[in-house]
Amino acid sequence: MPLAFEYKTLPFIAVDWGTSSFRAALMTPDGIVLDELTSQRGILGFRPDEFVPYLLATCERFIKNEVVAGGKLFLLSGMVGSKNGLLEVPYCPCPATASDIAAALGWVDTGDADLNIAIVPGVRNGFDDVMRGEETQVFGAAAVLGVHDATLVLPGTHSKWVQLAGGAITQFNTFMTGEFYALLAQHSILAKSLPDVGEKPASLDKSTFLQGIDRAQKSSVSGQSLLGNAFSTRVKSLFNELQPAQAASYLSGLVIGDELAAMRLQTGSQVIVIGSPTLCERYNLALSHLGVQTRALGNQAAWAGLHSIYSQISTSA
Numbered sequence: 550m551p552l553a554f555e556y557k558t559l560p561f562i563a564v565d566w567g568t569s570s571f572r573a574a575l576m577t578p579d580g581i582v583l584d585e586l587t588s589q590r591g592i593l594g595f596r597p598d599e600f601v602p603y604l605l606a607t608c609e610r611f612i613k614n615e616v617v618a619g620g621k622l623f624l625l626s627g628m629v630g631s632k633n634g635l636l637e638v639p640y641c642p643c644p645a646t647a648s649d650i651a652a653a654l655g656w657v658d659t660g661d662a663d664l665n666i667a668i669v670p671g672v673r674n675g676f677d678d679v680m681r682g683e684e685t686q687v688f689g690a691a692a693v694l695g696v697h698d699a700t701l702v703l704p705g706t707h708s709k710w711v712q713l714a715g716g717a718i719t720q721f722n723t724f725m726t727g728e729f730y731a732l733l734a735q736h737s738i739l740a741k742s743l744p745d746v747g748e749k750p751a752s753l754d755k756s757t758f759l760q761g762i763d764r765a766q767k768s769s770v771s772g773q774s775l776l777g778n779a780f781s782t783r784v785k786s787l788f789n790e791l792q793p794a795q796a797a798s799y800l801s802g803l804v805i806g807d808e809l810a811a812m813r814l815q816t817g818s819q820v821i822v823i824g825s826p827t828l829c830e831r832y833n834l835a836l837s838h839l840g841v842q843t844r845a846l847g848n849q850a851a852w853a854g855l856h857s858i859y860s861q862i863s864t865s866a
Contacts, residue, residue: 563855566629575611580856600635626669627682640673644717651861689854704828742786744793751797761802769810816840
């Protein structure tokens with residue numbers, strides 16, 4: 550899609566719009582973040598005709614202060630590109646580079662030549678796995694750290710393990726780690742052994758967390774899995790080996806340990822961890838315990854990734 554203005558001379562608005570949150574940044578053409586904002590308005594609950602008005606209203610101060618006459622460019626990533634979002638953008642198949650992603654952007658028909666809204670496609674691993682939003686963070690991490698080949702993990706409700714080779718996402722795997730933890734902690738017999746902390750995560754007890762990691766590792770060698778280990782949380786609590794706060798950390802270690810065991814990481818290898826400080830702390834601790842080196846990034850990965858894709862638009866627009 551030809552742009553109605555020389556976008557490389559103007560700031561652009563980068564947006565990370567997921568299921569439960571909205572983040573936006575005003576960025577210069579060379580990738581400097583001028584301003585940021587966040588809200589808790591994820592894509593759920595919007596009618597199709599509400600997305601663009603909300604986008605413009607929420608980013609009004611960006612538009613007024615920095616994007617001058619000649620046009621506006623919004624570059625969006627995340628679940629906003631799903632069938633429940635503003636525009637469903639087909640997944641880009643692996644292997645996928647930032648350039649491939651830029652070539653597959655979905656352009657929203659705004660009816661305004663000065664308003665350009667592009668949505669980053671997700672990536673699919675054949676027809677076995679998909680992701681939306683994480684691919685942008687992967688390219689951002691690669692840009693920030695200056696790597697072209699890496700193993701990356703993006704922990705969360707659905708953790709993603711991604712292989713980057715030659716600057717391309719070549720394959721990835723999804724683990725429902727966070728969701729399984731929530732189900733076990735809130736809707737199983739194990740809930741009676743854990744503390745009632747409401748919406749807040751239980752504080753981390755490093756020692757018992759690593760006990761869970763170790764049990765998961767040993768069990769993988771003997772052919773057991775999370776299904777065979779989870780009930781040990783209840784047993785240890787019944788015999789007072791674990792207090793409620795410790796039980797939460799132990800269960801967290803079991804589910805994360807099960808994920809790490811499946812990845813069969815080699816001692817001395819390196820993993821890039823992208824996520825919130827809370828989750829990065831747990832994965833860094835677990836990986837270090839297993840002899841794996843880590844490098845961690847937070848929110849800057851999304852902005853760097855959107856800038857990497859933005860810089861390729863001229864060859865695909």
